[in-house]
Amino acid sequence: MSDSTQERYRIGYALAAKKQQSFIQPSLIEHSRQRGIDLIKLDPTKPLSEQGKLDCVIHKLYDDDWKQNLLGFREKCPDVPVVDSPEDIERLHNRVSMLEVITRLKFPVSDSERERFGVPKQVVVMDPSVLSGGEGLGELEFPVIAKPLDADGSAVSHKMFLIYDQEGMKILKAPIVLQEFVNHGGVIFKVYVVGAYVKCVKRRSLPDISEEKIGTSKGSLPFSQISNLTAAQEDKNKEYGEDRSLEKVEMPPSSFLEELAKAMRKSMGLNLFNFDVIRDARDADRYLVIDINYFPGYAKMPCYEPVLTDFFWDMVTKKNHV
Numbered sequence: 001m002s003d004s005t006q007e008r009y010r011i012g013y014a015l016a017a018k019k020q021q022s023f024i025q026p027s028l029i030e031h032s033r034q035r036g037i038d039l040i041k042l043d044p045t046k047p048l049s050e051q052g053k054l055d056c057v058i059h060k061l062y063d064d065d066w067k068q069n070l071l072g073f074r075e076k077c078p079d080v081p082v083v084d085s086p087e088d089i090e091r092l093h094n095r096v097s098m099l100e101v102i103t104r105l106k107f108p109v110s111d112s113e114r115e116r117f118g119v120p121k122q123v124v125v126m127d128p129s130v131l132s133g134g135e136g137l138g139e140l141e142f143p144v145i146a147k148p149l150d151a152d153g154s155a156v157s158h159k160m161f162l163i164y165d166q167e168g169m170k171i172l173k174a175p176i177v178l179q180e181f182v183n184h185g186g187v188i189f190k191v192y193v194v195g196a197y198v199k200c201v202k203r204r205s206l207p208d209i210s211e212e213k214i215g216t217s218k219g220s221l222p223f224s225q226i227s228n229l230t231a232a233q234e235d236k237n238k239e240y241g242e243d244r245s246l247e248k249v250e251m252p253p254s255s256f257l258e259e260l261a262k263a264m265r266k267s268m269g270l271n272l273f274n275f276d277v278i279r280d281a282r283d284a285d286r287y288l289v290i291d292i293n294y295f296p297g298y299a300k301m302p303c304y305e306p307v308l309t310d311f312f313w314d315m316v317t318k319k320n321h322v
């Protein structure tokens with residue numbers, strides 16, 4: 001609790017309108033306020049050093065003017081933490097460099113832990129003629145998921161296709177990432193990271209594809225942001241007799257996810273991100289990271305207000321950040 005004589009801290013935020021609406025909720029403002037932290041809306045078009053005292057800056061904006069503004073601020077006020085650096089965030093805007101983070105990890109798994117991790121096999125196709133010419137798969141086999149190479153937050157960057165055969169490739173536009181489809185029981189694990197805090201939740205995913213279905217399916221199937229399936233859609237699934245109840249699905253061991261998250265955080269130099277993990281249906285100890293997102297929808301994480309407030313506190317009192 002704070003009183004009027006106590007020092008107050010100011011966290012400046014620079015977010016797109018939609019993000020601001022979902023993240024800066026009255027409950028978060030109030031929670032932080034009670035801890036002596038005020039959340040201040042920044043004007044990204046004006047120099048940050050002219051927007052009053054700031055004890056920390058958080059942001060999710062990618063244009064060059066904003067990056068210049070941040071650069072100037074970091075030169076003028078090197079002691080104020082900026083969460084996170086645009087250069088480090090940039091790595092997550094490309095679905096190849098994003099997953100390279102995982103393949104390069106030197107993961108300190110203890111002998112007692114059986115869990116292994118990796119990424120699905122994938123190739124990137126830069127040349128449009130490869131898509132129409134019947135090549136491009138390399139050592140991959142159908143079905144594959146086609147993902148736009150850029151993961152820049154645009155609606156189109158979430159537009160995916162499940163591709164069953166060569167004919168289905170014709171719908172694609174380069175540059176595109178082709179990734180092996182891995183059966184995983186229709187559930188993804190979304191692991192939220194907020195500084196040193198780690199929280200895993202379960203979400204719906206694409207259902208497994210049987211050998212029989214692989215043999216009979218043709219062409220391509222478009223989909224987008226499948227894990228944000230609404231409650232109404234969930235009910236509909238149940239109505240159609242689909243009982244893949246999320247509650248029954250076992251979580252990955254928390255010690256494993258915590259170690260993985262910690263190693264990722266150190267390696268990327270980032271504090272605010274989440275990642276999607278699937279469990280290989282053929283090998284229950286094998287986990288595959290398929291996606292890493294900068295500054296995700298934290299309001300959907302349980303207890304987001306105290307968790308974020310604790311993080312802000314650590315930032316302004318200079319503890320615990322990478």
Ligand SMILES: O=P(O)(O)O[C@@H]1[C@@H](OP(=O)(O)O)[C@H](OP(=O)(O)O)[C@H](O)[C@H](OP(=O)(O)O)[C@H]1OP(=O)(O)O
Nearest residue numbers: 019022152153154225291293294295296297298300
């Ligand atoms: O909008 P939300 O709350 O669904 O959050 C999106 C995230 O959903 P999630 O929290 O993982 O369920 C979403 O995660 P996914 O890519 O769907 O795994 C992204 O982080 C998205 O940001 P961007 O469009 O990639 O810049 C996030 O969008 P922004 O809120 O940053 O626009």
Ligand SMILES: Nc1ncnc2c1ncn2[C@@H]1O[C@H](COP(=O)(O)OP(=O)(O)O)[C@@H](O)[C@H]1O
Nearest residue numbers: 120158179180181182205206226227276290291
């Ligand atoms: N290799 C894969 N195997 C099986 N399902 C996948 C694979 N990659 C992605 N998916 C499914 O597609 C969804 C979207 O893919 P993702 O890479 O997370 O893109 P986005 O950035 O739009 O969230 C995932 O949440 C998961 O349901």
Ligand SMILES: [Mg+2]
Nearest residue numbers: 227276291292
């Ligand atoms: Mg995802």
Ligand SMILES: [Mg+2]
Nearest residue numbers: 151291292293
């Ligand atoms: Mg993503």
